[in-house]
Amino acid sequence: MVKDIIEILSFLKRNVKDFLTEEELKEKLLRKKVLRVKLGIDVTGPDIHLGFAVVLRKLREFQDLGHTACLVIGDFTAKIGDPSGRSKTRPKLSDEEIKENMKKYERQIFKILDKKRTEFYYNSSWHSKLKGDEIIEIASKYTVARLLERDDFMKRYKNNLPIYLHEFLYPLFQAYDSIMIKADIELGGEDQYWNLLVGRELMKEFNLEPQIVMTMPLLIGTDGKLKMSKSYNNYIGIEEEPKEMFGKIMSIPDELIIHYFQLCTNRREEEIREFERKLKEGENPRDLKAQLAKDIVTLYHSKEKAEEAEEEFNRVFKYKELPTEIPVFYSKERNIRLVDLLVDTNLLPSKSEAKRKIKEGGVYLNGERISDIDYQVIINKEIVIKVGKRKFLKVLPG
RNA sequence: GGGCAGGUACCCAAGUGGCCAAAGGGGGCAGACUGUAAAUCUGCUGGCGUGAUGCCUUCGGAGGUUCGAAUCCUUCCCUGCCCA
Numbered sequence: 001m002v003k004d005i006i007e008i009l010s011f012l013k014r015n016v017k018d019f020l021t022e023e024e025l026k027e028k029l030l031r032k033k034v035l036r037v038k039l040g041i042d043v044t045g046p047d048i049h050l051g052f053a054v055v056l057r058k059l060r061e062f063q064d065l066g067h068t069a070c071l072v073i074g075d076f077t078a079k080i081g082d083p084s085g086r087s088k089t090r091p092k093l094s095d096e097e098i099k100e101n102m103k104k105y106e107r108q109i110f111k112i113l114d115k116k117r118t119e120f121y122y123n124s125s126w127h128s129k130l131k132g133d134e135i136i137e138i139a140s141k142y143t144v145a146r147l148l149e150r151d152d153f154m155k156r157y158k159n160n161l162p163i164y165l166h167e168f169l170y171p172l173f174q175a176y177d178s179i180m181i182k183a184d185i186e187l188g189g190e191d192q193y194w195n196l197l198v199g200r201e202l203m204k205e206f207n208l209e210p211q212i213v214m215t216m217p218l219l220i221g222t223d224g225k226l227k228m229s230k231s232y233n234n235y236i237g238i239e240e241e242p243k244e245m246f247g248k249i250m251s252i253p254d255e256l257i258i259h260y261f262q263l264c265t266n267r268r269e270e271e272i273r274e275f276e277r278k279l280k281e282g283e284n285p286r287d288l289k290a291q292l293a294k295d296i297v298t299l300y301h302s303k304e305k306a307e308e309a310e311e312e313f314n315r316v317f318k319y320k321e322l323p324t325e326i327p328v329f330y331s332k333e334r335n336i337r338l339v340d341l342l343v344d345t346n347l348l349p350s351k352s353e354a355k356r357k358i359k360e361g362g363v364y365l366n367g368e369r370i371s372d373i374d375y376q377v378i379i380n381k382e383i384v385i386k387v388g389k390r391k392f393l394k395v396l397p398g
Numbered sequence: 399g400g401g402c403a404g405g406u407a408c409c410c411a412a413g414u415g416g417c418c419a420a421a422g423g424g425g426g427c428a429g430a431c432u433g434u435a436a437a438u439c440u441g442c443u444g445g446c447g448u449g450a451u452g453c454c455u456u457c458g459g460a461g462g463u464u465c466g467a468a469u470c471c472u473u474c475c476c477u478g479c480c481c482a
Contacts, residue, residue, distance in 0.1 A: 160404095160478045223425085224436090233425090251435040286433040317434055353427090356442060360428040374448075388428060389435065 005029050012061060012214075015054065015263060017190040020200070020213040028184055028212070035067040038183035038211065040174060040192075043078050046104040049235035050296070051219035051228030054263045055187050056112040058216055062185075063117040071109070072177045073102065076124035077170060108239055111300060126180050127173055138172050141205040142198070147171065150194045175199035178211050185212040191227065219263050224253035242301045246309035247390075249293035250317075254285040257292055265295040322384065323392055330398025331379050338363070338375040345395065347387050362388050 005026060013019065028035060039059055048056070059069050075098045109118075130138075147168055148154055156163050171194075178186060178199035186196045196213040203210045218227040221234025228235045236248045252260065257279065261272050275288055290310060297306035315321045329345045336344075342354040342363070355373045357363050363370050364386040365377065377383065383395045 162477060222435090247435055249435095254433095254436050256436090284433055285436070289434075289436075313434080350445065351447085352445060353443085357428065360442065361430095362428045 008065060012058075012065075014269075015058065015216055016214055017217045018193050018213065018215040020197070024210075025185065025212050025214075032184070033066070035062065035184040036070050036182060037062045037067050038070045038072060038178060038181060038186040040072050040074055040177065040186075040188065041105065041109075042074050043098050043101045043105065045230050046101045047230060047235070047237040047239065048105065048108040049228055049230070049237050050260075050264050051189070051221070051235065053112060053238055054216045054219055055189060056109065058214070059187055060112055060114065063114045067117070069113055069118045070181050070183060071118060071120050072181065073098075073120060073122045074174075075122050076127040076173065079124060111238060121177070121181055123173070123177050123180075127176070135169075138176055138202070139169070141202055142172060144168075171195050171198045172202065175202040179203055179206050179208060182208065183211040184209075185214060187214050187216070189218050189227075190215040191218060217263065220256055220259060222248055222252050224256055236296075238300045242297050242305040242309040243312050245297050245300070246293045246306070246313050247317075249296055250289055250313060252289070254289070257285060257289050260292055261295075265292065265299065267295065317389070326384065326392045326394045328394045328396060330396050332398065334379050334397060336377050336379065338365075338370060338377050339373060341377055341395070342385070342387065345385070345393055347385065347391055347393055357387060 008029065009022065009026060012025075013022075019025075037059060039055065063069055078098060079095070148157060150171070153163055153168075155161075174195055175198040177183075179202060183199070183203075186199055188196050193213065193215045196211070196215065200210040200213055220226070221228035221232055222236065223232065223234040226232045226234060236245055240248070249260070258272060258276050261267050261275060267275075279285060279288060290313075293313075294306040294310055297309055312323060316323050331341070331344070333341075333344075338358065339351050339354045342348045342357070343351055348354045348357060354363075358370060358373045358375070361369055361371060366384055367386075377395075379395060379397050381397070385391075385393045385395060387393075
């Protein structure tokens with residue numbers, strides 16, 4: 001029994017950044033059969049990306065060991081939004097929008113999680129009922145100095161940027177969630193560490209067994225610099241089309257290959273070491289990245305789709321051929337300026353932009369670069385337009 | 399409540415009467431090269447116009463002064479700091 005637990009612990013420790021504390025988890029595993037593993041879900045946008053998937057995958061590991069995933073939907077904060085109207089990351093959402101988002105979310109979440117061992121909680125169901133005196137009670141358990149410990153708050157404070165009072169309260173509300181669902185352990189990205197600790201502290205204040213805190217490293221986004229996030233637009237959604245997913249993974253900087261293998265695939269530790277060695281020995285990073293892309297597409301789609309995506313990628317970017325499927329636009333005009341056509345087809349947003357792209361040599365008609373901004377297009381048969389490396393459109397008379 | 403400092407394009411940030419569609423950086427896009435939608439280098443980055451020294455819209459909002467305003471004045475809104 002004890003030996004099993006040690007094995008389980010070392011399994012669970014893979015890809016973990018902060019773990020507070022291993023001893024407590026060991027003790028809980030010995031004492032309880034089923035742990036309640038909490039994960040907070042933000043409902044502001046409908047896409048789950050590979051970064052969040054790192055955490056979800058960890059949660060799945062707990063489920064596979066028989067534990068319960070307790071997903072706390074942050075609909076309360078989403079509904080309140082940001083009164084200052086400044087923060088784009090917290091737009092105010094209606095019940096309908098939240099429901100709509102949740103539908104899409106569930107579909108994606110269960111690509112990773114096990115439905116049978118998942119419970120959903122909407123935190124508005126308790127937060128909306130809190131009375132003023134109860135809120136004060138919660139607030140009285142924590143100090144401003146401790147709230148200011150949070151890096152993000154401290155930075156803003158030092159830089160004379162606004163910190164709104166409700167933002168100060170959010171961590172406490174989030175912590176209160178842990179109390180309401182009696183979490184044994186809470187998971188999150190490493191940037192959540194501080195928030196999760198508040199949960200731990202608050203639980204102690206309410207005379208509950210404090211939750212264990214476990215965070216996963218943040219996945220770096222496709223830009224190679226910032227954490228993967230919707231707001232930085234550097235993310236790869238787990239529901240993206242295989243081709244798109246494949247391409248996006250190919251576009252990550254080479255230095256991130258191992259990082260992604262580690263956090264986004266089921267490759268064993270030894271295999272990853274092996275890849276690392278190959279890279280050092282001068283193996284073409286392109287090939288390993290293609291392997292990575294296949295791994296990930298297989299995980300969220302299928303092996304077949306992954307292979308298709310690879311073929312397509314090679315066709316378009318390696319051999320510079322046309323993609324197999326090109327969207328079609330039927331043009332009523334038979335004789336039109338190229339600039340106008342580019343705008344009409346939505347390939348480019350404005351005529352100025354179209355002229356720029358033509359001047360830059362980024363526009364091709366049937367494989368031929370066009371550099372005359374006054375170019376007239378005669379549409380009497382199929383024409384394939386290419387803008388930049390990735391935009392293709394077939395234009396037919398219609 | 400009082401004093402002071404600020405609000406500029408997708409973001410950060412310079413500009414303090416005409417040479418401002420507005421420096422610089424980031425991001426984005428395009429090209430070259432390549433190993434790929436990697437890295438690096440180069441260019442572009444408000445809209446419209448037949449190509450440059452043309453027009454229209456944009457420097458928190460609304461008015462005003464001026465031949466001319468991001469820049470000056472009035473007023474309102476917002477943020478930070480200090481004092482109370």
